[in-house]
Amino acid sequence: MRFITSIISFFLLCICTVGLAQKSNQKKAAALFTDSSGVLIRTDTAIAKTINDSTQNLGDSINAKPKHDPHKATIRSAILPGLGQAYNREYWKIPIVAGAVAIPTATYFYNNKWYKKTRDAYNIVANGETDRYNEIDSKLKDPTTGEPLDAESLQYYRNQFRRDKDYSVLYLLIIWGLNVVDATVFGHLKDFDVSDNLTMNVQPSYIPATKTLGVGLALNLKTPQRKTLPSF
Structure with a gap:
């Protein structure tokens, strides 16, 4: 009878030990998070990053100027x-x-x-x-x-x-x-563009067909160069 009781106690102890170990591993795994580049980061860091990104997006949407209709x-x-x-x-x-x-x-x-x-x-x-x-x-x-x-x-x-x-x-x-x-x-x-990107030049021109001189009007619409973001 004591032998059976000892075996039962031993199995209960093993089950408790395994359960505690699994619970500890789950806590450690929950503390880790994989970002978009495949690097493991802590969950609290990921949550803070998500909150910061959401706050930044919300601020950008608030500061965005509504389009004139x-x-x-x-x-x-x-x-x-x-x-x-x-x-x-x-x-x-x-x-x-x-x-x-x-x-x-x-x-x-x-x-x-x-x-x-x-x-x-x-x-x-x-x-x-x-x-x-x-x-x-x-x-x-x-x-x-x-x-x-x-x-x-x-x-x-x-x-x-x-x-x-x-x-x-x-x-x-x-x-x-x-x-x-x-x-x-x-x-x-x-919303008409009146910046310095609009230039207009008056310059002389030559017409080969009639062999005469003329005046030409050149309107240059400059498109702003977009900055490329550095790759990480």
């Missing part, structure tokens, strides 16, 4: 004049655009107001509604007699104010369109 400038200036110029960061143009739009807008409301007054006054005088003369604006009456202007004069003023009102709408549409064109063109020129 001319389409956004077009849409914004079409919705509201001056908004596309603000997207292009040409803030000095916003007061100019606002003033250019405000002039025909104010002119439209002015002409529309007097068109309605002259229209109503003409209808009252043409229909002979003397009981409604008090509804006519004082500026459309003769200052000496206090009577309204004749129907022919009121018709002339009515037609003039209506024509000026239509012109105000036309001018507003033209200015609005120019505002969109300006935002679109300068949106495309925002």
